[in-house]
Amino acid sequence: MLTVFLTNCRIIDPYNHKDEIGSIYIKDGKIEGVGPDVPEPEQCPKLDLKGKWVSPGLIDIHCHLREPGEEYKETIDTGTMSAVAGGFTTICPMPNTKPPNDCAAITRFILDRARAVDRARVLPIAAITKGQKGEEITEFGDLISNGAVAFSDDGVPVKRANVMRLALEYSLNFDCVIISHSEELELAGNGVINEGKMSILLGLRGIPNAAEDIFVYRDIRLAETTNGRLHIAHVSTKEAVKIIREAKERGVKVTCETAPHYFSLTEDAVDGYNTLAKMNPPLRTEEDRLAIIEGLKDGTIDCIATDHAPHSILEKECEFERAANGIIGLETALPLGIELVRNGQLSPLKLISLFTKGPSMVLNLDFKGFKVGEIADLVIIDPEREFTVTPESLYSRSHNTPFLGRQLKGRAIATVYHGKCSFDLDGMLSSCERRS
Amino acid sequence: MKHLLGIRQLEREEIEAILRQAEAFKEVLERPIKKVPTLRGKTVVNLFFEPSTRTKLSFEMAAKRLSADTVSISKSMSSIEKGEDLIDTVKNIKAMKTDCFVIRHPATGAAHMIARYTGCPVINAGDGINEHPTQALLDCFTIKEHFGGFKGLRIAILGDIFHSRVAHSDIMALKKLGAECVVAGPGTMLPPHIEVLGAKVEYSVKKAVKGADCIICLRIQRERQGGIPLFPSVREYANFFGLYPEVLEFAKEQAVIMHPGPINRGVELDPQLADSSRSLILDQVTAGVAVRMAVLMMLLSARETL
Ligand SMILES: [Zn+2]
Numbered sequence: 001m002l003t004v005f006l007t008n009c010r011i012i013d014p015y016n017h018k019d020e021i022g023s024i025y026i027k028d029g030k031i032e033g034v035g036p037d038v039p040e041p042e043q044c045p046k047l048d049l050k051g052k053w054v055s056p057g058l059i060d061i062h063c064h065l066r067e068p069g070e071e072y073k074e075t076i077d078t079g080t081m082s083a084v085a086g087g088f089t090t091i092c093p094m095p096n097t098k099p100p101n102d103c104a105a106i107t108r109f110i111l112d113r114a115r116a117v118d119r120a121r122v123l124p125i126a127a128i129t130k131g132q133k134g135e136e137i138t139e140f141g142d143l144i145s146n147g148a149v150a151f152s153d154d155g156v157p158v159k160r161a162n163v164m165r166l167a168l169e170y171s172l173n174f175d176c177v178i179i180s181h182s183e184e185l186e187l188a189g190n191g192v193i194n195e196g197k198m199s200i201l202l203g204l205r206g207i208p209n210a211a212e213d214i215f216v217y218r219d220i221r222l223a224e225t226t227n228g229r230l231h232i233a234h235v236s237t238k239e240a241v242k243i244i245r246e247a248k249e250r251g252v253k254v255t256c257e258t259a260p261h262y263f264s265l266t267e268d269a270v271d272g273y274n275t276l277a278k279m280n281p282p283l284r285t286e287e288d289r290l291a292i293i294e295g296l297k298d299g300t301i302d303c304i305a306t307d308h309a310p311h312s313i314l315e316k317e318c319e320f321e322r323a324a325n326g327i328i329g330l331e332t333a334l335p336l337g338i339e340l341v342r343n344g345q346l347s348p349l350k351l352i353s354l355f356t357k358g359p360s361m362v363l364n365l366d367f368k369g370f371k372v373g374e375i376a377d378l379v380i381i382d383p384e385r386e387f388t389v390t391p392e393s394l395y396s397r398s399h400n401t402p403f404l405g406r407q408l409k410g411r412a413i414a415t416v417y418h419g420k421c422s423f424d425l426d427g428m429l430s431s432c433e434r435r436s
Numbered sequence: 437m438k439h440l441l442g443i444r445q446l447e448r449e450e451i452e453a454i455l456r457q458a459e460a461f462k463e464v465l466e467r468p469i470k471k472v473p474t475l476r477g478k479t480v481v482n483l484f485f486e487p488s489t490r491t492k493l494s495f496e497m498a499a500k501r502l503s504a505d506t507v508s509i510s511k512s513m514s515s516i517e518k519g520e521d522l523i524d525t526v527k528n529i530k531a532m533k534t535d536c537f538v539i540r541h542p543a544t545g546a547a548h549m550i551a552r553y554t555g556c557p558v559i560n561a562g563d564g565i566n567e568h569p570t571q572a573l574l575d576c577f578t579i580k581e582h583f584g585g586f587k588g589l590r591i592a593i594l595g596d597i598f599h600s601r602v603a604h605s606d607i608m609a610l611k612k613l614g615a616e617c618v619v620a621g622p623g624t625m626l627p628p629h630i631e632v633l634g635a636k637v638e639y640s641v642k643k644a645v646k647g648a649d650c651i652i653c654l655r656i657q658r659e660r661q662g663g664i665p666l667f668p669s670v671r672e673y674a675n676f677f678g679l680y681p682e683v684l685e686f687a688k689e690q691a692v693i694m695h696p697g698p699i700n701r702g703v704e705l706d707p708q709l710a711d712s713s714r715s716l717i718l719d720q721v722t723a724g725v726a727v728r729m730a731v732l733m734m735l736l737s738a739r740e741t742l
Contacts, residue, residue: 200632201444203544203566203604208628273545317523317553319543321564 001029001419002376004432005041009049009380013056014353015360015369024054026376029419034370045432053381055352056369057089057120057417059359062154062179062233062257062305063330065091065122068109069098074310074397076110079330080119082308082396084423086330087355087379087412089120091308092363095127096155102127102138104146111147119422123149123363128167128178134159137167140174149363152179154233157215159185164219168228177229177255177362182215182240183281192321194282198267204320207282209237216240220247220254231362232256234307236281238291245300255362257305260329260336261402263292269402275316275323277402279309293345296354303358306333310398328396331389332403338383338410348383380414387411439551439558440731442567443608451576451612457730458577458723464501465726474733475504478535482508483526484561485541490697491561491571494721495538498728504736507534522546523553530554536736539563557735565599570731571696572605574723576613578716579650581723582692586613592644592687593617593635594679595654595704596625596666602696603654607633620644621654621677624666641677648687652694653679653704670703680706684714692716 007023011034025033025041032041040046065079074082076093083091093110095101101110107124114122126148130136132155140151151167157180158164164180171178188211193199195206216232220243223230235241235258247254261279266286269277277283295301309326316323337355340346346354360367368374386409391399415423421433437450464472480499484492492508499506509529526537536557539547544564551558562568576586583589591610597603597619607617611634619630620638630637638644645651656673667673674680679693693705693715701707710717 196629197632200604200627200629203442203564203601205565206628273548319522319541319549320545321543 002416002421002429002433003027003044004429005044005046006049006054006380007040007046009052009054010348011035011370012053012348012352013369014349014357015056015367019349024370024378026416026419029376031370031372031374031376033372047428047432049380051382051384052413053348053352053383055379055381056356056367057377057379057415058087058334058355059090059365060088060306060308060330060333061092061303061359061362062259063091063093063308064096064310064326065093066097066310067113068106072397073312076113076122077117078395078397079308079310080114080117080122082328082330082394083120084415084417085395085412086332087334087381087415088330089377089379089415089417089422090123091120091330092123092125092149094125094152094154096132100127100132101125102130102132104139104142107143107146107148120417123147125150125152125154125179127151128153128158129163132156134163137163137170140170140176144174144176150177150179150231152181152233154179154181157181157183157185161218161222165222165226168222168226168230171228172226175229175364177231177364179231179233180215180219181233182212182219184211184214187211187214192278192282193270194267194284196267196285198270202270202273209239209284209288212237212281213239213243216243220244220252223254224252227253229253230255234259234262234281234305235292235295235301236262236284236288238288241291241295241300245295245298248300255302256300257303257359257362258292258296258301259305259307260333261327263289263296263340264336265289265402273320274402275318275320276327276400276404278320278323278325279327280325293340296340296346297350301354302362304333304337304354305359306330308396310396311400312398316400327401328394328398329401330396331394332401332408334381334412335408335410341383342409375419376416377418378416379412381410382413383410385409385411385413437734440569440735441548441551441558441560443569443572443605443612444567446569446612448612451573451609454573454727454730454734455577455580457734458573458726461501461729462722462726465722471501471503473503475499475502475736478504478736479533480504480506480536480538480732481529481534482506483537483539484508484510485539485546486562488540488562491540494724495561495728498725498732501725502729502732504732523549526550526554530556536732559731559735562601564601566601567605568601569605570724570728571602572609573731574720574727575606575652575694575696576609577723577727578694578720579615581719582716583649586610586615589615589649590647591615591617591650591652592648593619593652593654594641594644594677595621596656597621597630597654598625598627599657600654604633606652607635611635618644618648622667622673641683642686645683645686648691650692650694651679651684651687655696655698656700656704674703678704678706679709681709684709694720697721
């Protein structure tokens with residue numbers, strides 16, 4: 001367990017609405033003191049973290065770990081390594097594994113693997129419908145009893161409105177959130193990128209914003225009808241932000257997330273048939289990008305999720321139309337978020353809140369932030385640290401990211417999960433750890 | 437110019453250079469011995485993953501007129517669906533020491549992909565719904581031969597603009613050369629944001645044709661539409677979107693008609709008009725060989741000087 005006195009750090013704790021310079025005393029993995037005037041303990045390793053941020057461990061409520069089924073892309077082992085390298089101590093894998101996580105046996109398998117690795121908290125999201133086929137809802141009760149934290153058919157929308165309605169109604173019994181992958185499939189058609197300037201210039205079939213907007217409205221309307229809790233995954237359009245904002249104003253129980261690529265990139269990134277920028281929903285226009293940032297600022301968007309979607313080179317080095325959707329994101333999310341801070345669009349506290357308290361509230365998690373007596377769960381961030389994204393620099397098993405070759409600024413330099421150091425870029429914490 | 441992937445990647449000067457070179461080759465085609473030794477010893481591989489007798493023949497003819505050897509591979513869609521790896525196939529062929537790939541493929545960007553993964557020059561002979569640059573170049577060649585230039589010309593393109601790579605390439609090429617371009621067709625076949633390419637959109641064919649110097653009719657490809665039909669019937673299409681004498685009335689008196697072929701006679705184009713003195717359709721076919729000779733020569737001899 002870790003014993004260390006972190007001092008001179010900027011403590012950013014959205015759970016307790018604090019952003020102050022102070023110290024954190026961790027003893028045997030537990031927080032013994034936190035704040036501006038914690039006395040320095042005797043005979044304790046001390047780390048001066050001047051200029052660094054210390055935040056509760058980040059939470060990603062939307063990622064893909066590919067195990068079971070596609071271990072050549074990612075495993076729970078490599079995926080959690082990628083997570084802690086990105087500052088995340090809690091991650092929620094989506095159920096579209098092979099087979100999909102639609103029954104307690106699979107949920108248990110994932111949890112067992114995660115426990116064996118013991119590097120980060122893995123909270124599985126189970127499928128809404130059996131086999132993610134959109135027909136019959138899964139055993140919500142049994143799945144929750146076995147460790148599932150929410151339900152989603154991510155990867156595919158629940159096509160039939162009545163099935164979505166049933167799921168929202170049934171969720172009331174278990175007070176769980178239903179996560180919507182909002183995509184009107186017929187409108188999306190054979191589209192592979194945003195319908196707009198680039199779809200014309202590249203001669204690729206486009207997906208109109210309306211494909212997302214219509215579905216967002218449908219599910220919000222169903223949440224309103226049922227009083228169920230709805231969460232919209234990977235919001236990418238201006239209109240969707242507006243629909244969600246209005247629904248929140250009239251009291252609908254709806255939350256949503258966006259992913260870093262939707263506030264960092266536009267459709268221009270696919271030029272040259274760059275399959276590394278192919279994803280679903282597709283990268284949109286500058287207007288949409290700015291609306292997403294606006295939604296983050298005004299609280300319409302509750303959290304930033306990575307939608308970490310590993311794919312091997314086999315799925316990406318092919319004709320654009322055949323290439324798989326998705327990019328990895330666990331290790332680039334924080335630096336891309338910090339870019340918003342540097343641009344003056346978000347305060348550090350707001351940004352960290354989108355990565356911690358925001359997702360925690362969506363999932364009703366019982367996290368308290370930095371409190372004396374709690375097990376240490378935190379990340380040390382150097383907002384000035386620069387690094388170049390290269391295949392060698394990534395911990396994920398896959399390297400499918402449009403940020404390859406880009407220099408990013410700001411990153412997690414150490415991550416503490418469950419009182420132990422699970423990532424230590426410069427080896428600064430290793431001397432403070434005592435195995436017990 | 438290392439590859440010919442699309443008109444989008446070409447500068448105006450490059451297009452003009454190709455047209456000039458094609459002019460010289462057209463003259464060769466008029467000679468009793470229609471062959472020059474320019475590409476002797478070179479091997480051009482035609483990779484056609486989509487059926488197209490005309491384009492394939494035209495490329496083969498062009499290569500042979502330049503004394504190059506040609507190999508043609510036609511693959512049906514089914515073998516691609518079986519998971520045949522395009523990059524791998526091409527790398528294997530390249531390992532047999534070939535000099536140039538001409539590729540037609542149902543997936544947009546396929547030619548770009550091959551260009552990225554092999555060092556060989558690549559000519560895009562049509563990719564998905566994206567581009568068909570040599571068709572656009574031969575259309576421009578035909579227009580230039582007829583009118584002498586492009587300045588002040590109004591060109592109307594009629595039909596399925598959405599699925600037509602010819603339309604996409606034509607618009608970009610004509611725009612770069614200084615002509616005005618207007619498109620018309622059923623609303624379902626006019627892609628949103630087409631104005632990005634520099635074309636004006638008209639919903640009335642008569643309006644589009646009004647004052648036009650040249651009208652390019654596109655082939656209706658019902659097989660490309662999949663699922664829901666994009667227009668109610670062939671009869672309705674012919675009545676409202678085809679080029680017939682009463683529509684042609686609206687164009688300039690000397691206006692000419694073009695068509696990338698093969699024509700659905702009586703659908704997009706009146707059968708008699710297709711054969712009339714105003715039709716440049718066969719000139720386009722001749723221009724095709726000359727333009728493709730020009731492109732092959734420019735790509736392959738440019739490599740020589742490296
Ligand atoms: Zn999704």
